Amino acid sequence: MAPQxxxxxxxxxxxxxxxxxxxxxxxxxxxxRISAQAQERVRHAARELDYRPNLMARSLRTRLxxxxxxxxxxxxxxxxxxxxxxxxxxTALQREHLLFxxxxxxxxxxxxRLVEDMLDRGVGGFLYASMYTRETRLPPVLRGLPLVLLxxxxxNRKVPAVLPDERAAGRTAARTxxxxxxxxxxxxxxxxxxxxxxxRERRLGIEEILSRAQLTLAGTVDCLWWPxxxxxxxxxxxxxxxxxxxxxxxxxxxxxxxxxxxxxxxLAVPRDVSLLSFDxxxxxxxxxxxxTSIAIPHFDLGRRAVELLLSDQPAQGVHRVAMPLRxxxxxxxxxxxxx
Amino acid sequence: MAPQxxxxxxxxxxxxxxxxxxxxxxxxxxxxRISAQAQERVRHAARELDYRPNLMARSLRTRLxxxxxxxxxxxxxxxxxxxxxxxxxxTALQREHLLFxxxxxxxxxxxxRLVEDMLDRGVGGFLYASMYTRETRLPPVLRGLPLVLLxxxxxNRKVPAVLPDERAAGRTAARTxxxxxxxxxxxxxxxxxxxxxxxRERRLGIEEILSRAQLTLAGTVDCLWWPxxxxxxxxxxxxxxxxxxxxxxxxxxxxxxxxxxxxxxxLAVPRDVSLLSFDxxxxxxxxxxxxTSIAIPHFDLGRRAVELLLSDQPAQGVHRVAMPLRxxxxxxxxxxxxx
Numbered sequence: 223m224a225p226q227x228x229x230x231x232x233x234x235x236x237x238x239x240x241x242x243x244x245x246x247x248x249x250x251x252x253x254x255r256i257s258a259q260a261q262e263r264v265r266h267a268a269r270e271l272d273y274r275p276n277l278m279a280r281s282l283r284t285r286l287x288x289x290x291x292x293x294x295x296x297x298x299x300x301x302x303x304x305x306x307x308x309x310x311x312x313t314a315l316q317r318e319h320l321l322f323x324x325x326x327x328x329x330x331x332x333x334x335r336l337v338e339d340m341l342d343r344g345v346g347g348f349l350y351a352s353m354y355t356r357e358t359r360l361p362p363v364l365r366g367l368p369l370v371l372l373x374x375x376x377x378n379r380k381v382p383a384v385l386p387d388e389r390a391a392g393r394t395a396a397r398t399x400x401x402x403x404x405x406x407x408x409x410x411x412x413x414x415x416x417x418x419x420x421x422r423e424r425r426l427g428i429e430e431i432l433s434r435a436q437l438t439l440a441g442t443v444d445c446l447w448w449p450x451x452x453x454x455x456x457x458x459x460x461x462x463x464x465x466x467x468x469x470x471x472x473x474x475x476x477x478x479x480x481x482x483x484x485x486x487x488x489l490a491v492p493r494d495v496s497l498l499s500f501d502x503x504x505x506x507x508x509x510x511x512x513x514t515s516i517a518i519p520h521f522d523l524g525r526r527a528v529e530l531l532l533s534d535q536p537a538q539g540v541h542r543v544a545m546p547l548r549x550x551x552x553x554x555x556x557x558x559x560x561x
Numbered sequence: 562m563a564p565q566x567x568x569x570x571x572x573x574x575x576x577x578x579x580x581x582x583x584x585x586x587x588x589x590x591x592x593x594r595i596s597a598q599a600q601e602r603v604r605h606a607a608r609e610l611d612y613r614p615n616l617m618a619r620s621l622r623t624r625l626x627x628x629x630x631x632x633x634x635x636x637x638x639x640x641x642x643x644x645x646x647x648x649x650x651x652t653a654l655q656r657e658h659l660l661f662x663x664x665x666x667x668x669x670x671x672x673x674r675l676v677e678d679m680l681d682r683g684v685g686g687f688l689y690a691s692m693y694t695r696e697t698r699l700p701p702v703l704r705g706l707p708l709v710l711l712x713x714x715x716x717n718r719k720v721p722a723v724l725p726d727e728r729a730a731g732r733t734a735a736r737t738x739x740x741x742x743x744x745x746x747x748x749x750x751x752x753x754x755x756x757x758x759x760x761r762e763r764r765l766g767i768e769e770i771l772s773r774a775q776l777t778l779a780g781t782v783d784c785l786w787w788p789x790x791x792x793x794x795x796x797x798x799x800x801x802x803x804x805x806x807x808x809x810x811x812x813x814x815x816x817x818x819x820x821x822x823x824x825x826x827x828l829a830v831p832r833d834v835s836l837l838s839f840d841x842x843x844x845x846x847x848x849x850x851x852x853t854s855i856a857i858p859h860f861d862l863g864r865r866a867v868e869l870l871l872s873d874q875p876a877q878g879v880h881r882v883a884m885p886l887r888x889x890x891x892x893x894x895x896x897x898x899x900x
Contacts, residue, residue, distance in 0.1 A: 259787065263785060266786070266787075268667075269695070270693075270695070270757060289678075295608075307664060311664060315671075320678070321664075322661065322663065322678075323663065324661065324662065325646060327650070328607075332654075336659075339661075353608075354609075356608070447605070448598065448602070448847075450598055450846075450847070475847070478847055482849050505844075508788040508789070508814070508818075510821050
């Protein structure tokens with residue numbers, strides 16, 4: 223236990239970055255180009271040194287009573303959850319609101335109880351968050367209350383909702399491959415997208431751009447969104463002597479499995495096959511080569527939802543947040559031998 | 562949006578497991594041997610189908626007022642956080658308590674405010690949780706309140722604390738390698754453990770068992786606990802023609818980087834080098850070969866902390882929860898050529 227309180231400079235030194243970089247990371251700024259690795263090192267160092275940012279202290283000294291409730295289906299199984307909460311929390315505090323978090327695991331009774339308890343203690347507005355982009359039913363207890371849906375939407379689209387722009391991300395994926403020179407043998411790997419909102423939207427975006435260029439996907443490889451099923455499914459296609467020019471994976475875990483199968487088949491990424499993915503989870507920068515991936519902007523989703531909730535104008539409809547392309551080393555021109 | 566509520570059988574079918582397996586996963590039972598992959602598939606299917614377990618409904622129908630507050634430093638940057646919360650939540654609900662979660666990012670002002678707000682609304686006991694095992698300072702506002710520390714401990718050890726048994730895990734690691742026949746050239750890869758509680762304890766446990774067998778670590782490879790620094794550090798050692806018989810990595814991310822460096826050097830795991838790790842994060846089962854890893858029992862830590870908080874006997878001292886060995890495919894006998 224450190225006898226003296228660690229400073230931001232201590233954190234920066236331990237993480238091997240500048241004080242400015244550490245400051246940007248700790249204050250959650252995403253407009254600066256800081257690598258995911260450096261960000262993680264700063265946060266890691268901050269935890270180790272028990273660093274306490276003063277970020278939020280100022281807005282709390284006045285003991286304001288305005289409070290937002292974040293009601294979430296599950297934060298238990300998605301590592302992503304943290305950044306959604308982080309974005310919501312930082313923005314709430316900037317606007318001098320406190321944030322209470324309730325986890326419901328999707329249980330209607332828990333939801334009702336949580337919302338009522340939060341109302342009892344003066345919560346004035348709600349974020350209803352899903353950790354997994356999807357269509358949802360609005361709990362009756364929330365109807366008529368100040369509310370923004372975060373990473374989910376209702377079927378009738380009436381309640382204001384903040385979502386990643388999945389279809390535009392699909393378009394970005396296709397454009398990235400076309401720009402690198404790929405014209406054919408483009409595979410899409412991931413589960414049949416009928417049931418998964420993100421998969422369905424991403425595929426629509428991909429097909430929109432390909433069809434404008436009078437191209438089509440060479441095929442889809444149907445598998446669950448995890449490394450092992452993806453490895454097995456891609457391996458099977460490769461054993462059947464099919465050879466892709468580029469592979470779009472519906473998330474980074476799928477890309478991990480595809481990469482394993484390609485490597486095993488003696489195909490190098492990106493020399494022989496380009497690999498492109500979605501999510502930009504930690505995994506994307508951990509693979510070799512590092513994955514080009516289209517990020518889910520979790521922090522920005524949380525920030526935007528709080529901004530909408532606290533805006534003077536009533537927020538309506540669906541607000542889509544851009545999914546930025548993170549270019550790394552897994553996309554290149556088509557293999558020369560195949561042209 | 563599904564017009565009809567999904568059943569547990571729907572979840573099981575989609576995940577490709579039996580109804581019984583799905584039931585065990587959804588109710589959070591950890592005493593059954595269910596692969597991490599299958600567990601994830603069930604949770605994934607449950608989210609997709611918007612499945613709502615009735616697990617907690619019963620205990621809430623009576624509108625009990627007993628409430629526990631979980632005050633956490635940060636749930637933002639550790640994917641692990643979820644299972645700690647999940648274990649706490651499930652146990653609280655079994656005991657007919659509600660759980661409120663507050664995130665402080667380690668800010669003392671936020672902590673004070675959160676605890677006071679929770680007290681105002683009838684919270685009767687607290688879990689003070691760190692997502693990263695470490696020594697901590699107890700916030701003054703919590704002193705004298707019913708309290709259990711979760712995954713952290715105070716320097717004087719007076720406040721009851723629930724922690725993973727890191728030193729025993731280190732002993733397990735060393736015993737596993739000795740049992741496989743390794744006697745020398747055992748490397749430890751990870752950051753100099755002085756500042757990191759888990760690293761320090763794990764190393765002490767490893768050295769305890771090696772020294773009983775009159776053996777020592779062949780060396781330690783100093784790097785941050787991430788894939789890229791581990792890859793670079795292990796690669797450098799291998800380029801210097803050092804050849805390990807077995808490599809113990811201080812977490813799975815470190816093992817991922819070590820595995821990349823070994824593969825690049827033409828060394829196969831476990832044929833040429835055995836690889837053993839800690840954490841048993843998702844990553845452990847995603848790598849090829851799948852990693853043998855010693856698990857942090859996050860769910861059980863949360864459960865144990867709630868049990869202690871609600872027990873009739875005042876809980877005192879440090880309660881250590883066993884870290885189970887997950888045997889997979891990365892440990893084998895020493896390479897024949899080197900014996």
